[in-house]
Amino acid sequence: MVARERNSSAMLRRQKDQRRGIKFTMMICGSSGTGKTTFVNALMDQQVVPHKFQGYSGDIPKTLTFANVSGAIVDAASVERHFDPTLAHEEPGIAITETTVDIVDEDDSKLMLSIIDTPGFGENIDNEICYSEIVHYLRQQFDSVLAEETRVKRNPRFEDTRVHVCLYFITPTGHGLRELDVVTMKKLSKYVNVIPIIGRADSFKPSELIQFKRSIIEDIERFNIPIFQFSYDEEEDDVETVDENKFLSSLQPFAVVSSEKTFEVDGVTVRGRQYPWGIVNAEDPKISDFSIVRSVVLGSHLQDLKDITHDLLYEAYRTEKLMMVTGETETGVGMSEPPSLSNLAAIANSRSMATINTNTAVASPIPDVTDSESHDTTQKNGNVKSMLIGSNEAVPSSPVPEHVRLRRPSESTESAVVPGTPSSTIRGDSIYPGSPTIPGSPSVSVRSGTSDVRHSQLRKISETVPYVLKHDNLVSKQAKLEELERRSAQELARRAAELERKAAELKMREKLLKQLARERGLDEADVASKVESVGYASDADSKAESYAKKETNNSE
Amino acid sequence: MPEPIGISNLPNQRYKIVSREGATFTLMVAGESGLGKSTFINTLFESDLIYPESNATRHKAPLQKTVGIDITRAELREKNFTIRLNVIDTPGFGDNVSNNNSWQPIIEFLDEQHNLYLRQEQQPTRASKKDLRAHACLYFIRPTGHTLKPLDVEVMKKLGTRVNLIPVIAKADTLSPNEMLEFKSRIRSIIEAQDIRIYSPPLELEDQAAAEHAKQLIESMPFAVIGSEDSIEVSPGNIVRGRQYPWGIVEVENDQHCDFRKLRSLLLRTNMLDLILSTEELHYESYRALKLQSDENGKAETSDLKRTANPKFLEEENALKLYFTGQVKAEEQRFRQWEQNIVTEKNRLNHDLEGLQSEIRKLEENIRVLSIKKGVK
Numbered sequence: 001m002v003a004r005e006r007n008s009s010a011m012l013r014r015q016k017d018q019r020r021g022i023k024f025t026m027m028i029c030g031s032s033g034t035g036k037t038t039f040v041n042a043l044m045d046q047q048v049v050p051h052k053f054q055g056y057s058g059d060i061p062k063t064l065t066f067a068n069v070s071g072a073i074v075d076a077a078s079v080e081r082h083f084d085p086t087l088a089h090e091e092p093g094i095a096i097t098e099t100t101v102d103i104v105d106e107d108d109s110k111l112m113l114s115i116i117d118t119p120g121f122g123e124n125i126d127n128e129i130c131y132s133e134i135v136h137y138l139r140q141q142f143d144s145v146l147a148e149e150t151r152v153k154r155n156p157r158f159e160d161t162r163v164h165v166c167l168y169f170i171t172p173t174g175h176g177l178r179e180l181d182v183v184t185m186k187k188l189s190k191y192v193n194v195i196p197i198i199g200r201a202d203s204f205k206p207s208e209l210i211q212f213k214r215s216i217i218e219d220i221e222r223f224n225i226p227i228f229q230f231s232y233d234e235e236e237d238d239v240e241t242v243d244e245n246k247f248l249s250s251l252q253p254f255a256v257v258s259s260e261k262t263f264e265v266d267g268v269t270v271r272g273r274q275y276p277w278g279i280v281n282a283e284d285p286k287i288s289d290f291s292i293v294r295s296v297v298l299g300s301h302l303q304d305l306k307d308i309t310h311d312l313l314y315e316a317y318r319t320e321k322l323m324m325v326t327g328e329t330e331t332g333v334g335m336s337e338p339p340s341l342s343n344l345a346a347i348a349n350s351r352s353m354a355t356i357n358t359n360t361a362v363a364s365p366i367p368d369v370t371d372s373e374s375h376d377t378t379q380k381n382g383n384v385k386s387m388l389i390g391s392n393e394a395v396p397s398s399p400v401p402e403h404v405r406l407r408r409p410s411e412s413t414e415s416a417v418v419p420g421t422p423s424s425t426i427r428g429d430s431i432y433p434g435s436p437t438i439p440g441s442p443s444v445s446v447r448s449g450t451s452d453v454r455h456s457q458l459r460k461i462s463e464t465v466p467y468v469l470k471h472d473n474l475v476s477k478q479a480k481l482e483e484l485e486r487r488s489a490q491e492l493a494r495r496a497a498e499l500e501r502k503a504a505e506l507k508m509r510e511k512l513l514k515q516l517a518r519e520r521g522l523d524e525a526d527v528a529s530k531v532e533s534v535g536y537a538s539d540a541d542s543k544a545e546s547y548a549k550k551e552t553n554n555s556e
Numbered sequence: 557m558p559e560p561i562g563i564s565n566l567p568n569q570r571y572k573i574v575s576r577e578g579a580t581f582t583l584m585v586a587g588e589s590g591l592g593k594s595t596f597i598n599t600l601f602e603s604d605l606i607y608p609e610s611n612a613t614r615h616k617a618p619l620q621k622t623v624g625i626d627i628t629r630a631e632l633r634e635k636n637f638t639i640r641l642n643v644i645d646t647p648g649f650g651d652n653v654s655n656n657n658s659w660q661p662i663i664e665f666l667d668e669q670h671n672l673y674l675r676q677e678q679q680p681t682r683a684s685k686k687d688l689r690a691h692a693c694l695y696f697i698r699p700t701g702h703t704l705k706p707l708d709v710e711v712m713k714k715l716g717t718r719v720n721l722i723p724v725i726a727k728a729d730t731l732s733p734n735e736m737l738e739f740k741s742r743i744r745s746i747i748e749a750q751d752i753r754i755y756s757p758p759l760e761l762e763d764q765a766a767a768e769h770a771k772q773l774i775e776s777m778p779f780a781v782i783g784s785e786d787s788i789e790v791s792p793g794n795i796v797r798g799r800q801y802p803w804g805i806v807e808v809e810n811d812q813h814c815d816f817r818k819l820r821s822l823l824l825r826t827n828m829l830d831l832i833l834s835t836e837e838l839h840y841e842s843y844r845a846l847k848l849q850s851d852e853n854g855k856a857e858t859s860d861l862k863r864t865a866n867p868k869f870l871e872e873e874n875a876l877k878l879y880f881t882g883q884v885k886a887e888e889q890r891f892r893q894w895e896q897n898i899v900t901e902k903n904r905l906n907h908d909l910e911g912l913q914s915e916i917r918k919l920e921e922n923i924r925v926l927s928i929k930k931g932v933k
Contacts (some may be wrong), residue, residue: 033700052702053742083742085749089709125707126654171698172730173590180653203699203730205799275732276812278804287802 021102021110024302025162027192028115029134029184030169031122034199035258039169040115042258042271042282043294048101049117053083061117066095067133067480092120094130096137103298111298116163122171122180131184138163138191140473142317147469149318162314165228165297165305166192169199170253174208176215177223185225191313193228193305195297196220201255201288202273202280209255216253227252228305248296257288321469578638581828582688584719585643586662586711587696588650591726595783596694597643599797599808600820604785605630605643623648623661627688644690650707659711666690666718670843689840691831692755692823693719696726697743697778701735704746716753718839720831722822723747723754728780728814729799729806736780743778755834757827766826773822779815784808 028036032052040049049061096118103111116137121130141161148158166188170181177185185194196216204212220227230252232245259282263272271282271290282288297305585593594606605628626645631638646662649655669689676685693715697708704712715721723743725731731739747754754777757770788798788805797808808816823831 031700032705033698033702083703083745085742085745088704088746089706089713089750091706123705125710126656128653171590173588175590178589178651183653200730202801202803203727205801273732275729275804275806277729277806278801280801280803 021112023112023160024306025114025116025164026297027163027166029118029121029166030199031171034169034171036169038260039256039258041260044101048099049115061097061099064096064098065137067093067129091124093124094118094120094133096134127180131187135187135191142191142314143469143473146318146321162309163192164309166194168194168196170196170216172198172200172203174204174212177219182219182223182225185227186223189226191317193308195228196253197293198253198255200257202257213253251289251292254289254293256290256293257282258290575637578640580640580687582642582644582690584690584693585696586646586649586693587726588698589647591696591698592783593645593696595785596781598785599783601632623658625661625665642688655707659714663714670840673840674844674847689835690719691835692722694722694724696724699725699727699730701731701739703742709746709750712752713750720755720834721753723778725778725780729782740778757822758830769826773818776815776818779819781816781819782806782808782814
């Protein structure tokens with residue numbers, strides 16, 4: 001019975017999602033010239049991202065942030081707009097840009113896709129800046145969600161900008177992964193689902209491709225890169241799902257040939273690349289995994305990717321962050337625990353469920369995760385409400401003037417609309433006592449709202465966390481700015497020195513020229529020069545005298 | 557008609573000497589890994605000179621690599637003419653996250669060969685000279701279809717002043733003809749704008765055909781090449797070197813597919829001698845002039861040159877300078893403190909002195925008052 005109710009609520013939620021549109025954020029990362037832009041455009045079936053150095057009439061991607069190695073303030077994205085051979089030696093740095101696309105399916109479901117691109121990646125001489133900037137960006141998105149979650153007054157128009165999947169394009173070297181690939185994938189996979197993709201697979205013969213895939217898998221295992229796994233459970237999932245996921249994991253890393261052009265092959269119009277020696281059919285599953293990647297990312301595993309981002313990656317980050325922020329308040333167990341920990345327990349519990357359930361997601365994308373999540377929220381709602389009732393005066397006036405709203409408007413409205421709301425809370429309770437792993441069921445203690453200590457701690461967290469996060473953010477921004485300033489000052493000094501050097505050179509030359517002219521010139525000029533030189537000498541003498549005087553003064 | 561005296565026979569004499577002694581040719585290949593450098597060398601000489609890195613040893617090396625220099629020696633024989641071939645490979649170049657100064661080992665190696673040859677020349681007996689000066693350097697460019705990376709520009713600039721640099725677009729079978737045209741024109745404009753010196757074959761104006769050929773070669777720079785060690789039977793009895801894809805066969809020696817034949821002609825058939833001579837006359841000469849000049853100007857300059865040339869020394873120097881200025885500052889601070897102390901001491905003493913003086917004055921006053929009193933009494 002419980003299961004059925006779960007299903008129905010998830011169904012409702014799904015309908016809601018469909019009406020509002022599903023938000024999905026995809027990051028495209030990889031060295032220049034691995035076919036990222038073409039892949040995105042082919043994926044969307046229209047030109048959404050401009051090619052490098054090519055005129056483009058549509059919307060130019062919005063630059064979110066950029067960083068640079070040298071002091072020059074150059075946005076790597078704008079560098080790519082026009083080709084300038086005189087700037088080819090300058091390191092472009094890295095930028096992070098966003099393009100949003102709305103896709104409407106036949107059945108009226110809307111997908112709001114934002115594509116995060118990373119122009120300049122891997123093009124610098126020292127590429128450390130690349131992954132550190134991307135990691136910084138990913139962390140910032142987590143931070144903003146965390147700050148919003150813990151805020152007393154929530155912003156109803158808050159947008160979740162977390163990145164759900166990162167397609168990492170591996171350069172088709174044929175020699176396995178390079179250091180940059182390994183380090184970047186490792187660093188990113190802590191904050192995002194990384195799916196490695198071999199770009200431009202048409203540079204390999206079938207046998208070479210197999211060999212290359214094998215070396216990449218070997219490298220991934222050797223360096224312990226936690227890439228996205230198509231996991232399945234033989235016992236719980238139905239045969240189809242198991243088969244599909246088995247097939248997908250056997251294909252990893254996907255090798256992609258993408259093209260924006262279409263050609264006619266055997267009377268059928270297909271996407272492809274035309275060479276003098278033949279046409280590559282980019283839609284042929286034997287040659288390119290393009291269609292598979294498309295269906296995985298935008299179809300079958302979309303919800304899976306979102307769930308993992310929220311339930312595993314974000315939760316892990318959140319735990320770590322809150323532990324850091326509220327480190328001093330965490331002293332005991334049970335009652336004195338702040339809600340972050342009680343949530344952690346719930347998460348720990350639900351995570352084991354999640355890992356099982358994410359597997360079922362393909363066949364039935366209604367994982368328990370969403371349930372335990374909604375339960376989480378109701379529990380949190382309880383926190384917020386009791387806090388508001390218990391200590392209304394003490395709530396600090398948040399700078400945001402919006403009235404109090406819950407974290408997920410969808411859920412709150414849902415619970416208001418759906419007549420079976422109480423069942424959800426009942427369900428929550430019925431789940432909790434049922435799980436003996438949680439001692440002293442924290443949710444109950446929260447709802448009783450009697451403990452003052454607890455109140456103050458709750459308040460403390462909701463008061464401090466957003467500000468601590470904000471503070472962190474500010475500090476890091478400041479550091480970045482300082483760094484930028486320092487670098488530009490260096491650059492400026494360097495340029496100034498160069499100019500000075502040039503000026504001195506010019507002066508020298510002028511002097512020489514003058515001398516030459518004088519030697520050749522009239523006697524008068526000769527005399528004049530003598531006078532001048534004498535003048536110089538006397539000047540120098542007087543200077544030396546005054547200096548000496550100064551010295552004596554000082555010594556006195 | 558009188559018998560010719562035989563001057564015109566000189567080329568034939570030369571031919572005999574050369575075919576008896578053979579020749580030495582040193583070819584350097586540079587570029588990131590995975591661009592088909594080894595395959596290209598094997599294709600060029602139609603033999604297995606360089607073995608690909610085996611998969612078992614691949615994981616033995618650490619992830620962060622240092623750039624190395626690999627030298628492969630071979631003796632090739634065609635129509636009983638021998639050529640001693642040295643192939644210099646630079647594994648590990650451009651593979652790291654940070655490629656700062658990754659060109660240093662390559663540049664140092666090139667300079668070192670010039671230096672070595674110079675030293676050998678100065679020896680009293682110099683019959684058997686070892687010569688590893690690179691006569692040509694193929695720089696492999698990744699076929700991104702976009703532009704050159706800053707790393708490419710930097711390295712090509714440095715290589716261009718030391719060897720005959722020949723830029724090569726690797727794995728040309730991944731760019732369609734239009735993309736290739738655009739990529740080539742971008743690279744050419746970068747080479748021009750950045751003052752990168754690349755090798756260009758001499759235009760012989762007397763020989764129309766040769767001039768035409770050279771012009772063709774210059775126009776197709778940078779050469780787009782494909783390497784392959786496999787032979788494929790295209791049609792019965794017609795076996796070519798090529799790469800067999802599911803969508804077609806790429807022929808290495810097909811001018812429609814790539815510039816391999818042009819590059820081979822440049823390297824081996826028409827311009828090998830020019831490459832060797834220009835190395836001798838241009839690059840070695842300029843190195844020699846620079847070296848000897850700086851030697852003449854005293855040891856200080858050479859050491860200076862060396863110091864500024866080596867980033868390690870430069871770093872050390874900077875650190876030392878920093879340390880020095882720090883020390884000076886500390887010392888100055890100490891002196892200032894000392895001065896301050898002295899001033900305060902002086903003030904204190906002055907103050908004491910004043911106090912004493914006022915006391916004396918007071919005492920004098922007292923004496924005066926007392927003496928008046930005495931006088932009154």
